[in-house]
Amino acid sequence: MTHFSLPDDLAIRGKNSGTIIMLVLDGLGGLPHPDTGRTELESARTPNFDALASRSSLGMLMPVGHGVTPGSGPGHLALFGYDPIESMIGRGVLSALGVGLALEPGDVAARLNLANVDVDGLVTDRRAGRPTDEDGRRVIGKVKGAIKAPDGVEVTLVHEKEHRAVLVMRGAGLGAQVGDTDPQRTGLPPVPAKARHPDSERTADIVRDLLEQTRGILSDEPVANAFLARGFAQYVRYPTFEERYGLRAVAVAKYPMYRGAASLVGMSVDGVPTSNEQTVALLEDHFGSYDFYFVHFKDTDSCAHDGDFAGKVSAIEVVDSLLPRVMALEPDVVIVTGDHSTPALYREHSWHHVPLLIASSWARPSAGEFGESACRGGDIGTLPGKDLMSLALAHATRLDKYGA
Amino acid sequence: MTHFSLPDDLAIRGKNSGTIIMLVLDGLGGLPHPDTGRTELESARTPNFDALASRSSLGMLMPVGHGVTPGSGPGHLALFGYDPIESMIGRGVLSALGVGLALEPGDVAARLNLANVDVDGLVTDRRAGRPTDEDGRRVIGKVKGAIKAPDGVEVTLVHEKEHRAVLVMRGAGLGAQVGDTDPQRTGLPPVPAKARHPDSERTADIVRDLLEQTRGILSDEPVANAFLARGFAQYVRYPTFEERYGLRAVAVAKYPMYRGAASLVGMSVDGVPTSNEQTVALLEDHFGSYDFYFVHFKDTDSCAHDGDFAGKVSAIEVVDSLLPRVMALEPDVVIVTGDHSTPALYREHSWHHVPLLIASSWARPSAGEFGESACRGGDIGTLPGKDLMSLALAHATRLDKYGA
Numbered sequence: 112m113t114h115f116s117l118p119d120d121l122a123i124r125g126k127n128s129g130t131i132i133m134l135v136l137d138g139l140g141g142l143p144h145p146d147t148g149r150t151e152l153e154s155a156r157t158p159n160f161d162a163l164a165s166r167s168s169l170g171m172l173m174p175v176g177h178g179v180t181p182g183s184g185p186g187h188l189a190l191f192g193y194d195p196i197e198s199m200i201g202r203g204v205l206s207a208l209g210v211g212l213a214l215e216p217g218d219v220a221a222r223l224n225l226a227n228v229d230v231d232g233l234v235t236d237r238r239a240g241r242p243t244d245e246d247g248r249r250v251i252g253k254v255k256g257a258i259k260a261p262d263g264v265e266v267t268l269v270h271e272k273e274h275r276a277v278l279v280m281r282g283a284g285l286g287a288q289v290g291d292t293d294p295q296r297t298g299l300p301p302v303p304a305k306a307r308h309p310d311s312e313r314t315a316d317i318v319r320d321l322l323e324q325t326r327g328i329l330s331d332e333p334v335a336n337a338f339l340a341r342g343f344a345q346y347v348r349y350p351t352f353e354e355r356y357g358l359r360a361v362a363v364a365k366y367p368m369y370r371g372a373a374s375l376v377g378m379s380v381d382g383v384p385t386s387n388e389q390t391v392a393l394l395e396d397h398f399g400s401y402d403f404y405f406v407h408f409k410d411t412d413s414c415a416h417d418g419d420f421a422g423k424v425s426a427i428e429v430v431d432s433l434l435p436r437v438m439a440l441e442p443d444v445v446i447v448t449g450d451h452s453t454p455a456l457y458r459e460h461s462w463h464h465v466p467l468l469i470a471s472s473w474a475r476p477s478a479g480e481f482g483e484s485a486c487r488g489g490d491i492g493t494l495p496g497k498d499l500m501s502l503a504l505a506h507a508t509r510l511d512k513y514g515a
Numbered sequence: 516m517t518h519f520s521l522p523d524d525l526a527i528r529g530k531n532s533g534t535i536i537m538l539v540l541d542g543l544g545g546l547p548h549p550d551t552g553r554t555e556l557e558s559a560r561t562p563n564f565d566a567l568a569s570r571s572s573l574g575m576l577m578p579v580g581h582g583v584t585p586g587s588g589p590g591h592l593a594l595f596g597y598d599p600i601e602s603m604i605g606r607g608v609l610s611a612l613g614v615g616l617a618l619e620p621g622d623v624a625a626r627l628n629l630a631n632v633d634v635d636g637l638v639t640d641r642r643a644g645r646p647t648d649e650d651g652r653r654v655i656g657k658v659k660g661a662i663k664a665p666d667g668v669e670v671t672l673v674h675e676k677e678h679r680a681v682l683v684m685r686g687a688g689l690g691a692q693v694g695d696t697d698p699q700r701t702g703l704p705p706v707p708a709k710a711r712h713p714d715s716e717r718t719a720d721i722v723r724d725l726l727e728q729t730r731g732i733l734s735d736e737p738v739a740n741a742f743l744a745r746g747f748a749q750y751v752r753y754p755t756f757e758e759r760y761g762l763r764a765v766a767v768a769k770y771p772m773y774r775g776a777a778s779l780v781g782m783s784v785d786g787v788p789t790s791n792e793q794t795v796a797l798l799e800d801h802f803g804s805y806d807f808y809f810v811h812f813k814d815t816d817s818c819a820h821d822g823d824f825a826g827k828v829s830a831i832e833v834v835d836s837l838l839p840r841v842m843a844l845e846p847d848v849v850i851v852t853g854d855h856s857t858p859a860l861y862r863e864h865s866w867h868h869v870p871l872l873i874a875s876s877w878a879r880p881s882a883g884e885f886g887e888s889a890c891r892g893g894d895i896g897t898l899p900g901k902d903l904m905s906l907a908l909a910h911a912t913r914l915d916k917y918g919a
Contacts, residue, residue: 142879150879175917177898178905182918199918454877460916462909463879464894483879483894493896 123357129443129471129507131358132394132404135190135369136430137183138412140452140465140483144420151411151420151455152466153482155427159434160447160468160481168474168506169481170491171464172499174451180462181496186450187372189496191405192356193349200375201287201344206277208374209367210269214346219285219314222342223268223276224293225250225335228326232300237293238274239335246334251276254338257328261317271367278321278340286311289318291341301339314343351377352403356504361400363393364407373405391433398440406437415453423455444506445470446499447481464493471506533847533875533911535762536798536808539594539773540834541587542816542857544869544887548824555815555824555859556870557886559831563838564851564872564885571849572878572910573885574895575868576903578855584866585900590854591776595809596760596904597753604779605691605748610681612778613771614673618750623689623718626746627672627680628697629654629739632730636704641697642678643739650738655680658742661732665721675771682725682744690715693722695745705743718747755781756807760908765804767797768811777809795837802844810841819857827859848910849874850903851885868897875910 141150174181174189175196184205185195203220214220225239225247242250251270260266264282271277288308292301304318322338329336352360354377362373362380370380381397384390387408394406408430414422437445445468452463466486478485494502504510545554578585578593579600588609589599607624618624629643629651646654655674664670668686675681692712696705708722726742733740756764758781766777766784774784785801788794791812798810812834818826841849849872856867870890882889898906908914 142877148880171894171896173896176905177895177902178907178909178914180909180914180916182916185918195918202918457877461877462906462914463877464896484881487881487894487896488892 123504123509123511128509130402130404131444131446131503131507132406132437132440132442133190133446133448133503134430134437135187135405135407136411136427136447136449137407137409138415138451138453138460139427139449140454140461140463141415141423142454142456142463144456150483151415151423152427153480153484154420155424155431157427157431157481159431159438161479163434163438163445163447163470164468164476164481164485165479166474166476167468167470168491169477169486169489170467171483171487171489171493172448172467172496173464173493174496178462180460181451182460183368183450184372186496187369188376190448190450190499191352191372191376192497192500193376194497198349200347202342203277203287203344204346205368205371205375206271206275206342207269207279207346207371209369209371210271210277212267212269212277212279214279215281216346216348217283217285218279218281218346219287220277220279220344220346221289221318221340223278224339224341225274225276226301226337226339227335228301228337234294234297234299234301234337234339237297237339241273242334244270244272247273247276250329250332250335253332254325254328258321258324261320264317266321274335276338280314280317285314285345287314287343287345289315289343291339291343292318292322293339293341301337304340349376353377356403356500357509358403359401360403360405361397362405362407363390363397364405365390366407366409369407369409378403378405387429387433391436395436395440398442404442411449412453415455416458418455418458420455443471444503446503448499467491467494467499469502469506473506473508532913534806534808535848535850535907535911536810536841536844536846537594537850537852537907538834538841539591539809539811540815540831540851540853541811541813542819542855542864543831543853544856544858544865544867545819545827546858546860546867548860554887555819555827556831557884557888558824559828559835561831561835561885563835563842565883567838567842567849567851567874568872568880568885568889569883570878570880571872571874572895573881573890573893574871574873574898575887575891575893576852576871576898576900577868578900582866584864585855586864587772587854588776590900591773592780593900594852594854594903595756595776595780596901597780598901602753604751606746607681607691607748608750609748609772609775609779610675610679610746611673611683611750611775613773613775614675614681616671616673616681616683618683619685620750620752621687621689622683622685622750623691624681624683624748624750625693625722625744627682628743628745629678629680630705630741630743631739632705632741638698638701638703638705638741638743641701641743645677646738648674648677651677651680654733654736654739657736658729658732662725662728665724668721670725678739680742684718684721689718689749691718691747691749693719693747695743695747696722696726697743697745705741708744753780757781760807760904761913762807763805764807764809765801766809766811767794767801768809769794770811770813773811773813782807782809791833791837795840799840799844808846815853816857819859820862822859822862824859847875848907850907852903871895871898871903873906873910877910877912
């Protein structure tokens with residue numbers, strides 16, 4: 112696995128150079144509003160981002176490839192400098208790391224949905240009516256107390272949020288080439304777990320057995336009476352940020368998924384913020400103890416998924432209002448970008464390039480605004496996502512000259 | 516052979532999504548006129564292209580690589596999403612497909628020029644005075660009637676146009692590593708066919724024999740008394756548009772060469788237009804029966820080869836005047852670009868990036884003009900030619916998200 116696009120023998124200069132803060136506004140890139148011709152970011156009042164842009168290198172980030180719409184996993188791996196195609200990892204592993212499970216190489220993880228199935232075995236609700244966290248935890252607890260793991264396999268069940276949970280299997284000879292059991296719509300029976308590769312036959316057998324046991328255990332449970340499993344993935348150890356870049360790194364993120372992606376590359380996670388303000392407060396707490404700070408804001412993406420243009424504009428303005436506190440920490444390099452675009456008009460992740468800003472003493476500024484139009488005329492040009500870290504390290508004067 | 520730069524496991528979303536029309540103005544990219552500083556495209560009055568540009572994503576297409584001047588074959592393969600280096604194919608195969616021959620894997624094809632050779636064996640006219648199609652056909656017929664194919668080899672001769680014809684050899688153990696016999700200028704003898712690889716020794720022997728027989732057969736023929744052969748190429752089957760993209764595709768092109776390139780990737784060819792107007796009329800006839808329409812206009816390139824700046828400007832204006840009929844079909848995605856640049860001042864294909872426009876509901880517009888200057892400030896940035904199809908599929912919402 113070659114993750115890093117720098118020459119192999121390009122040396123990291125040392126551990127006492129510049130600090131880097133990477134602010135990720137999830138789904139930042141947008142499309143112009145038909146009435147104004149301005150995207151969400153261009154519509155937002157962002158005096159702080161704009162002032163920063165006037166002394167930053169700007170560009171457009173291409174997370175995975177031309178025309179490729181990234182999921183959150185590949186989007187973040189690219190931001191962290193890991194080739195998102197070569198180091199593709201399934202959602203199950205990200206979710207397991209996100210809930211704080213310490214995975215070992217070979218572990219197979221999947222996401223579970225609590226669901227309702229009728230007397231004919233057809234799915235009536237793929238999310239069990241979105242139960243409260245309390246109900247969700249209770250149902251998972253019930254299954255944990257009664258389920259029997261097959262010989263030689265350790266089974267872990269953890270409730271995540273509402274109808275979502277995580278399943279982890281540990282043991283020799285497991286494989287993750289197992290198809291989803293979620294039929295994707297109601298009125299169909301769950302899909303029996305099926306191996307897509309002979310390596311995973313035994314794992315598929317185990318999953319079928321566990322899901323069958325669950326049906327029995329939950330037969331009288333009113334909230335949910337079945338699990339749907341998806342996103343089977345096997346954990347492989349990634350080279351860490353410290354190993355690859357010499358950076359002691361920490362992640363500050365409200366949502367488990369993004370803490371999971373950060374853990375995957377060896378970032379520390381210490382504390383879970385519950386608001387944007389707390390996110391910055393936790394960054395302030397950590398500042399000085401690490402070299403690299405990954406800070407994640409989710410609301411931009413959530414609003415865009417709802418088609419809420421104005422909501423995404425506001426979410427951007429909230430982060431802008433917190434920027435002075437970030438800058439007051441006086442980091443050497445500040446990056447502002449997204450893991451992908453989620454245009455409010457498109458209501459989904461999209462393939463469009465993402466605005467990118469890199470502020471440092473060594474920036475080559477071009478325009479006094481942070482937005483898609485200014486960024487596409489910026490100094491950086493179109494940057495493949497996986498190359499962002501090398502640019503960040505350069506601005507932090509953490510890379511040696513290549514060759515004499 | 517990996518042609519497509521998308522991740523291997525990125526799924527094509529389905530067959531019932533958006534329709535795509537790709538308009539290729541051959542050799543579209545140009546260089547500025549010294550008097551005006553405006554390229555051919557920028558000099559042309561193109562109200563329809565400009566209106567379309569104001570609601571399109573713009574960019575610059577790099578057909579093969581920085582500094583690489585593509586031939587028509589690689590240029591078009593790149594537009595179709597096939598890596599033009601890995602899937603390089605010789606002109607002979609393209610010509611054979613262009614005249615409608617059904618090739619089989621292993622067939623070796625070459626282009627033939629009817630030529631004149633004097634009593635000393637020196638070429639006096641490499642194009643036999645550009646004979647009429649009728650004369651050309653008659654000469655080829657004469658050779659076909661008399662030539663003897665070597666044992667185990669099937670030989671096909673087809674007249675193409677004026678002095679041009681195609682030779683196809685079918686049989687076991689043929690190779691295409693055979694040098695051109697065209698000496699490239701008059702006053703020299705034809706170059707004896709020579710193998711460039713041991714695999715092709717027998718094929719070179721066969722070609723020498725066939726060309727010698729031709730000299731005998733045509734010894735009293737006033738129009739042409741020799742063939743010059745070039746562009747030896749072996750046919751390999753390419754994955755089709757339908758296999759790779761789930762697209763039923765059709766090509767509309769006046770010239771055989773471009774229909775050949777389209778056939779190579781499994782596009783249908785049904786009807787041959789003889790004018791630009793007929794080209795659009797044939798597109799109108801086909802519209803609704805396919806998912807992807809490749810529409811080729813040649814005059815831009817031909818004028819530029821003659822150094823005719825004004826002629827190329829007019830050729831662009833002609834296509835612009837036909838654009839409203841294309842748009843009236845209401846395709847979901849319209850692409851306007853070229854397979855390479857042919858600046859009238861340079862009089863040849865060149866390596867310069869080519870203006871690119873992608874119109875769809877999901878475009879991110881920037882400027883109200885279609886031209887090199889506007890395109891280089893566009894949203895797409897510099898796009899490797901082989902990545903155009905993934906962007907087209909994305910705009911047609913035909914690609915799944917990559918990763919969770």
